[in-house]
Every structure is written in structure tokens, then in C-alpha cells.
Amino acid sequence: MIEVKNLSGGYSADDPIVKGLNFDIQQGEFFGLLGPNGSGKTTLFKLITGTLPLTSGEILLDNTSLFSLSKLEKARKIAVLTQESHVSFDFTVEEIVSLGRYAFQKGILKSLSKHDKNIINDVMELANVTKYRFKQFRLLSGGEKQRVLLAKALAQEPLLLLLDEPTNHLDIKHSLYMLDLLKEWQRTKQLTIFSILHDINIAALYADRIALLHEGTFLDIGEVEVLRKKDQLNKLYEVDIRTQSHPKVPKPQILMTPRNEVSVTRMELGKAYQMKQNDDFIHLEFDQPLRTISNGVIGEGIQWVKHYCNFHVDKNYDCSSPKDELEGWMRDNGIPPEQAVGMMTAVQLKYAVVRTAKIENIQFITVVTAGVGNAVDISQEGDYEREYKIGTINTMVFVDAHLTDGALVNACMSATEAKTKALSDLKVKDPFTNTIATSTSTDSLLIGVTQQGEATPYAGSGTFVGKGIGRIVYEATREAIESELKRKI
Amino acid sequence: MQKLSTRKFLNNRVVWLYIFSGGLVLSTILLGLFYSSVTIPIPTILHIIADQTLGLGWMQEVPGNEEAIIWNIRFPRVLLAFFVGASLALAGAAFQGLLRNPLADPYTIGVSSGAALGAVFVIFFQFTIIGLGNFTLPIVSIVCGFLTLMLVFGLVRLSSRSMAIETIILAGIIIGAFLGSIISLIIALGDRDSMMQIIYWLYGSVGMRGWNYVQLIVPFMLAGSFMLIIHYRELNALALGEDAAEHIGVNVKKGKIFILVGASLLTGASVAVSGSIGFVGLVIPHLVRLVTGPNHRHVLPLSMLLGGSFLILADILARTIIAPKELPIGVITALIGAPLFAFLLIRDRVGRGKTR
Numbered sequence: 001m002i003e004v005k006n007l008s009g010g011y012s013a014d015d016p017i018v019k020g021l022n023f024d025i026q027q028g029e030f031f032g033l034l035g036p037n038g039s040g041k042t043t044l045f046k047l048i049t050g051t052l053p054l055t056s057g058e059i060l061l062d063n064t065s066l067f068s069l070s071k072l073e074k075a076r077k078i079a080v081l082t083q084e085s086h087v088s089f090d091f092t093v094e095e096i097v098s099l100g101r102y103a104f105q106k107g108i109l110k111s112l113s114k115h116d117k118n119i120i121n122d123v124m125e126l127a128n129v130t131k132y133r134f135k136q137f138r139l140l141s142g143g144e145k146q147r148v149l150l151a152k153a154l155a156q157e158p159l160l161l162l163l164d165e166p167t168n169h170l171d172i173k174h175s176l177y178m179l180d181l182l183k184e185w186q187r188t189k190q191l192t193i194f195s196i197l198h199d200i201n202i203a204a205l206y207a208d209r210i211a212l213l214h215e216g217t218f219l220d221i222g223e224v225e226v227l228r229k230k231d232q233l234n235k236l237y238e239v240d241i242r243t244q245s246h247p248k249v250p251k252p253q254i255l256m257t258p259r260n261e262v263s264v265t266r267m268e269l270g271k272a273y274q275m276k277q278n279d280d281f282i283h284l285e286f287d288q289p290l291r292t293i294s295n296g297v298i299g300e301g302i303q304w305v306k307h308y309c310n311f312h313v314d315k316n317y318d319c320s321s322p323k324d325e326l327e328g329w330m331r332d333n334g335i336p337p338e339q340a341v342g343m344m345t346a347v348q349l350k351y352a353v354v355r356t357a358k359i360e361n362i363q364f365i366t367v368v369t370a371g372v373g374n375a376v377d378i379s380q381e382g383d384y385e386r387e388y389k390i391g392t393i394n395t396m397v398f399v400d401a402h403l404t405d406g407a408l409v410n411a412c413m414s415a416t417e418a419k420t421k422a423l424s425d426l427k428v429k430d431p432f433t434n435t436i437a438t439s440t441s442t443d444s445l446l447i448g449v450t451q452q453g454e455a456t457p458y459a460g461s462g463t464f465v466g467k468g469i470g471r472i473v474y475e476a477t478r479e480a481i482e483s484e485l486k487r488k489i
Numbered sequence: 490m491q492k493l494s495t496r497k498f499l500n501n502r503v504v505w506l507y508i509f510s511g512g513l514v515l516s517t518i519l520l521g522l523f524y525s526s527v528t529i530p531i532p533t534i535l536h537i538i539a540d541q542t543l544g545l546g547w548m549q550e551v552p553g554n555e556e557a558i559i560w561n562i563r564f565p566r567v568l569l570a571f572f573v574g575a576s577l578a579l580a581g582a583a584f585q586g587l588l589r590n591p592l593a594d595p596y597t598i599g600v601s602s603g604a605a606l607g608a609v610f611v612i613f614f615q616f617t618i619i620g621l622g623n624f625t626l627p628i629v630s631i632v633c634g635f636l637t638l639m640l641v642f643g644l645v646r647l648s649s650r651s652m653a654i655e656t657i658i659l660a661g662i663i664i665g666a667f668l669g670s671i672i673s674l675i676i677a678l679g680d681r682d683s684m685m686q687i688i689y690w691l692y693g694s695v696g697m698r699g700w701n702y703v704q705l706i707v708p709f710m711l712a713g714s715f716m717l718i719i720h721y722r723e724l725n726a727l728a729l730g731e732d733a734a735e736h737i738g739v740n741v742k743k744g745k746i747f748i749l750v751g752a753s754l755l756t757g758a759s760v761a762v763s764g765s766i767g768f769v770g771l772v773i774p775h776l777v778r779l780v781t782g783p784n785h786r787h788v789l790p791l792s793m794l795l796g797g798s799f800l801i802l803a804d805i806l807a808r809t810i811i812a813p814k815e816l817p818i819g820v821i822t823a824l825i826g827a828p829l830f831a832f833l834l835i836r837d838r839v840g841r842g843k844t845r
Contacts, residue, residue, distance in 0.1 A: 051735070070740075071735065071740045072740075082732070087728050099726050102737045103737060110722055156738075
């Protein structure tokens with residue numbers, strides 16, 4: 001579609017801002033250009049739109065040089081949308097959009113044909129600006145203005161759309177609306193899009209291919225996966241950047257770390273919390289949030305959390321909407337659900353086991369409630385129709401360590417292995433298969449870590465952290481189960 | 490349904506505006522012919538005009554002096570006022586559109602001063618360029634006006650990279666003042682007679698010019714108006730800014746040259762035949778825009794019609810207020826135009842404040 005060969009240029013010929021760029025964009029592709037301020041993004045853009053003269057190189061559109069085309073021919077193929085949205089005089093929205101048909105008007109009078117008018121109506125409808133049709137452009141909000149200018153660009157029925165930070169002044173609602181619209185047009189009309197983007201996350205979500213511009217040359221060009229290369233991004237932006245995956249679409253998203261974000265004061269894990277325990281709930285509140293991985297009813301996944309609670313429910317609890325109910329209870333007791341992990345158990349909370357330990361100079365805390373009425377051997381074939389009796393092992397573990405995401409998973413393994421070992425040592429059996437149980441059917445686990453000190457990528461049985469977790473969980477679980485078994489006898 | 494009716498209303502409104510403006514032109518012309526110290530009945534006036542233009546007179550006998558007054562004195566005067574007013578208003582509208590600034594007009598950006606200097610030169614030294622004959626005055630005036638415009642733009646280019654509106658106005662005023670002082674110098678060097686002649690000419694007047702002057706302005710007015718009106722779409726597109734206009738396919742460079750040359754033709758020719766008449770180019774397009782909206786398709790022709798009518802009315806005032814003596818017409822337009830413009834500016838600001 002468009003092919004750029006050895007392109008150089010800038011404001012002066014001796015000192016070009018972009019140097020020897022080569023790239024091509026396929027038809028129907030969304031090509032995103034990323035780079036920090038001053039990297040030459042806008043210069044490259046202006047070279048392509050023809051606002052700045054080339055020093056060397058060429059730009060081919062469908063194998064013909066862009067500069068052999070007349071202004072009118074060019075405007076019938078390429079439309080441009082910049083972040084500039086100033087329009088002099090009080091033109092109405094419809095008049096602005098009509099300007100997009102300039103290059104198509106024919107005849108001596110150059111008035112709008114029926115075909116022109118249909119297109120104008122269509123693009124206004126598409127950009128959702130028909131309702132402002134007779135309104136003055138000046139009176140619109142930033143997002144509305146940008147949509148009007150987009151409609152004007154689309155009225156050119158372009159093959160190629162050049163965008164310069166099209167969502168710069170827009171809030172996320174309008175940004176996404178606009179980009180979704182472009183994506184739609186790209187898909188249905190095989191529109192090719194070349195866009196400068198300043199938001200890496202937006203680029204990752206919408207661009208098919210991405211070029212990283214660094215001091216006038218390309219650092220990398222490729223599919224969105226170029227944004228997963230963390231070192232490259234750090235070099236480009238000189239900021240501590242991490243990438244993560246979007247939970248719903250298979251695209252990377254980046255996370256930035258401010259330079260001065262060091263932990264305020266070193267937290268002494270053993271002293272940095274208050275615990276409240278009554279018949280209804282156990283609540284631990286830490287002074288500072290902990291990085292937490294959990295499968296709690298509330299606060300699942302990996303988060304930073306300050307409040308940890310375990311609520312008692314009746315044996316015959318109807319668990320049709322546990323999340324809403326748990327949230328309600330938390331609020332009733334002054335616990336903010338957004339900053340909390342919440343679990344549920346039918347076990348009487350006075351039998352909860354709380355342990356603290358310092359192993360190899362690492363502080364551990366664990367809180368375990370255990371009921372084994374519902375014990376299951378996961379390795380045996382089960383009968384999923386069986387009626388569950390209430391009985392659950394809920395485990396909270398807090399460690400003064402700095403774990404990566406992988407190490408958090410490791411820590412979960414360690415805690416689970418320890419629990420299973422406790423069940424097996426106590427010969428707790430799956431009542432259905434009569435074999436040694438490995439867990440109960442609804443166990444919950446959370447690991448909270450302070451993220452202080454050196455980061456470690458492992459927390460399995462080969463590490464102090466893993467060993468410590470294993471030991472403390474084993475002991476607490478064993479004690480909790482023993483007391484439950486005793487009560488039953 | 491509602492959309493359709495609004496659109497129809499808009500169309501109707503524009504049609505009505507043209508009808509109104511056309512009617513205004515005809516009635517001001519008639520008023521200009523009728524209203525004077527010697528009263529001649531309207532049927533006689535109509536007869537004389539019809540007789541002279543189409544040979545379709547219906548009256549048997551008309552006194553020779555009445556015919557002379559209407560045909561040789563009043564009619565050229567009224568027509569000249571109309572042409573000058575129309576030219577200045579159209580040039581003003583074009584400059585405003587091109588520079589994207591409602592404050593631009595032939596005076597604020599210095600074109601008039603340049604044209605005036607050229608005209609003063611011709612009048613003072615009484616020279617004719619061979620081959621041009623009578624057209625020496627308007628052509629020198631136009632060329633000087635255009636050169637001044639280039640000078641202003643050159644100054645702006647040197648002082649700032651962007652063609653900022655404020656800088657253009659500022660440069661226009663500076664160069665206008667400079668050229669004005671050269672005119673003063675020429676006046677000071679001349680004798681008393683030519684001094685009076687030039688000063689009075691500078692104040693602006695359409696009186697005592699006769700058909701010669703009408704002939705001088707008509708070709709330039711037609712050429713200039715044609716050049717501007719066929720570029721109405723470019724003027725609309727320029728409201729987006731020059732880069733954006735280029736992106737929708739406008740050849741901005743070519744369009745700008747056409748518009749500048751066209752507007753300079755109109756301004757230069759007007760100044761050459763009538764001296765400096767300010768505020769027509771500033772106020773009239775502004776008023777038109779208030780009613781029609783900014784679309785140059787209607788702003789340009791309507792500015793011409795209204796500008797012409799306005800200047801006929803101003804001329805009637807100029808020759809009746811202290812009759813039998815006459816006031817310079819430039820004084821009248823400034824007296825009406827300046828406060829009106831001030832009012833528009835304030836109203837604009839207040840109106841904007843409300844909507845924001």
C-alpha cells in the first residue's frame with residue numbers, strides 16, 4: 001500500500017531529524033508509531049503528509065511516488081487528522097464535514113452532488129455527530145470536535161488515513177469510542193491507518209504493527225509483541241517499564257514505576273497489623289498494603305491489599321451470590337471490599353489457629369480455619385452429584401519477603417503441599433472413596449508478601465521462604481484439623 | 490422531519506437575504522439619484538436611465554439640464570459609490586477569510602496605504618505610463634498595494650516563523666504608518682494647491698468623478714470579484730488552517746496568490762478612484778457573517794451588495810449633512826463604522842461569554 005524507502009528529512013537539510021527510515025504498510029493495516037517526545041514522530045508524519053520537504057528517499061503509494069500526485073489526487077486517497085482542532089469563524093459541523101468532499105466536487109459551480117451529500121450524512125452518522133449538524137463547531141467539546149474532524153477525514157473516502165495522536169485531548173471514553181470507530185472502518189472498508197500514538201497501552205490494543213522511533217531511527221518494527229520487550233522500552237523512554245498481559249485480549253499492557261516510589265518506612269510484619277476476631281469474622285488489617293495472591297471470594301488474583309477477612313456462614317448457607325453478600329457484610333463492618341480479600345467458612349471462628357514464626361530471619365504469620373467434613377481425594381474419580389457438607393480449609397499466609405509473580409505461584413504450591421501433607425498425616429479420608437483426602441472441595445488460600453528487600457523469583461521447597469511457608473502452614477493446619485476432629489468425637 | 494424543515498428554512502433565509510440585498514441596492518441607487526438639492530421626480534429619473542442605457546424612454550420631453558444632472562453627475566457618482574463599496578467589502582471579506590481573522594481588512598493590513606501612496610505619486614507628478622493612458626492611476630495604485638502586501642508578509646516572515654494573525658496586523662499598521670508619512674512628506678514638499686487636492690483626495694470621495702472613473706474601476710472590479718468568488722471554497726477550507734486545507738486537497742499556495750491578487754486589484758482600484766475609505770471592508774463582511782454564517786459562498790456576494798449600498802448611503806449623508814458643502818465620505822464611513830465595529834466586538838465577546 002505505502003512504501004517508505006530510505007526516508008530522511010527535517011527542518012534543515014544538514015541536520016535531518018529522521019534518518020534513513022524504511023518501512024511499508026499493507027492495505028487494511030493499522031500501523032502505530034511510538035516514541036518519546038523529540039524522537040521525530042511528528043517530523044516523519046509531516047514528511048508523509050507533505051508538509052515538510054524530504055531531504056532524501058521516497059514514499060510510494062501503490063507503487064507511484066506520492067509527490068507525483070496533484071493535491072487533489074492525493075486528497076482523494078489520503079486523509080489526515082491531527083490533534084489541531086482550531087477552526088476560524090463560526091462554521092457549523094455540517095459545513096466542516098462537507099469540506100472533506102472538496103477534492104471530489106466537479107463542475108463549474110463546484111457544489112455538492114447528491115452522492116457527496118449521502119457520504120456526508122453517512123460519515124456524520126458513523127462518527128455520531130449528526131445531532132450537532134447545525135451547531136457551531138466552536139461550541140463543541142474537545143471530543144466532539146475531534147469526532148467532527150474525523151468525519152471530515154472519512155468524508156474523503158480515503159484509502160490511507162494519517163493520524164497524529166488522534167486521541168490526545170480525549171478522555172478514555174471518547175478515545176476508545178473513536179479508536180473503535182476507526183477499527184471498524186479499517187475492517188469493513190480495508191482502510192489503511194498510519195497513526196502516531198503516545199499511549200503505549202492504546203497502541204498495544206489497537207495497532208496491528210508498531211514501530212518504535214528513537215532519535216530519528218527505528219529501534220524495532222513488528223507486531224504488538226515488540227511491546228513485550230521490556231529492555232527496549234526502557235531504553236526508548238528511559239523509564240522503568242514492565243509489561244503485563246491484558247486479562248481479556250492477548251495483548252501486552254505496560255506498567256510504569258515512578259522513580260521515587262520506595263517504601264515509606266520498613267514494615268515490621270509481626271507488629272504491623274491489628275487482628276479482630278469474633279464469632280462472625282476474623283479481620284486482619286495491615287498498616288501498609290501487601291502484594292497478595294488469592295482465590296478468595298473477594299479480591300481474587302494478584303493485588304495490593306490491606307484487609308484480610310474470613311467470615312463465618314451458617315452450615316446451610318445458600319451460596320447463590322456470595323460475592324455481593326460478602327461485600328455487604330464487609331461494608332457493615334467498615335472493611336473496604338476494594339482493598340480486601342474475603343473468604344467464607346462454616347467453621348466456628350473461635351477454633352481458628354493463628355501462628356507467627358521467625359524462620360531463618362523471615363517473619364511468617366498464618367491464620368487457618370479448618371473443617372474436613374467435605375474432604376476430597378482429588379486423584380480419585382469423584383461423584384460430582386454428591387451433596388456437599390460444609391467444611392473448608394481457609395489458609396492465610398503472610399511473609400516478609402519480596403516475591404515476583406512467579407514466586408507467588410510457587411508460594412501457593414508450597415502452602416498447598418503443606419496442607420495436603422497435614423491431611424494425609426492425620427489420615428483424613430474422603431468419605432466417598434475412602435481414600436486419604438488431599439483437600440476439601442472449597443479450600444481458599446491467600447499469600448500476602450511485603451515486597452521488602454531483594455526480589456526472589458522462587459518460593460518453592462528449595463528456598464527458605466518456601467520451606468518456612470510449608471512448615472508454618474503444616475503446623476497450623478494440623479492443629480486446626482486435630483481440634484476439629486476432637487470436637488467431633 | 491424537523492431537520493428537513495430547518496434546512497428548508499435556511500435555504501429560504503439565504504434566498505430572502507439575496508432578495509433583500511438586491512432590493513436594497515436598487516432602492517439606494519434610486520435614493521442616491523433622487524435625493525439632492527435639485528429635486529427631479531422619480532419617473533423622470535427612471536426614464537432618463539432607461540433611455541440612456543436601453544434606449545427605451547417613454548417621455549416626450551425632458552429638460553436637458555435634468556438629463557445632464559442625472560446622467561452625467563448623479564448616476565456615475567452613485568455607481569462609483571456602489572462599485573467602490575462593493576470592492577472594498579469583498580476585498581475585506583477575502584482578507585478576513587484568508588488570514589482567518591475578522592480584524593483584517595485592506596486598511597489594517599496596509600494594502601490601502603500602499604495603493605494610496607501609488608495614487609498620490611501619480612496625482613502629484615501627473616505622469617502617465619505609455620500604453621496605459623488613463624489606467625496609469627489605478628494600475629500604479631494596484632501594483633503599489635500589492636507590493637505593500639508583499640512587504641507586510643515579508644516583514645511577518647522575518648519576524649516570526651508562523652504567519653500569526655497578530656503579527657500581520659501589527660506589520661500592516663507599522664508599514665501603513667510608514668507609507669502615510671511618505672505621503673505626508675510628498676504633501677509637505679508640494680505647493681498649496683496640490684496639497685489641498687491630495688489631502689481632500691485622501692479623505693476619500695466619490696463626487697465629481699464622472700464616467701471616466703467608473704470606467705477605470707469596472708474592469709478591475711470585475712476581474713477581482715471573479716477571482717475571489719470562484720475561490721470561495723478555498724476560503725472556506727482555509728478556516729481549518731493552511732496545513733489542514735492542503736490535506737483536503739486545496740492547493741493553498743495557488744489559492745492564496747489568487748486571493749491576494751484579487752483582493753489587491755479590488756483595493757487598489759478603489760483607492761485609485763476614490764481615495765481612502767475605511768471601515769467598509771471591516772464592518773460589512775462582519776455584519777454579513779452574523780446573518781448568513783461564515784460560508785464564503787454567500788458571504789462574498791452579499792458583502793458586495795451590502796457594501797455597495799452602504800457606501801451609496803454614506804455618500805448621500807456626506808453630501809447632505811452640511812449641504813451645499815460636502816463631507817469626505819471616508820469621514821462618514823469611519824464615524825459610522827468605528828463605533829459599529831466596537832459594538833460588534835463587545836457583543837461578540839459577551840455572546841461568547843454566555844455560551845461558554
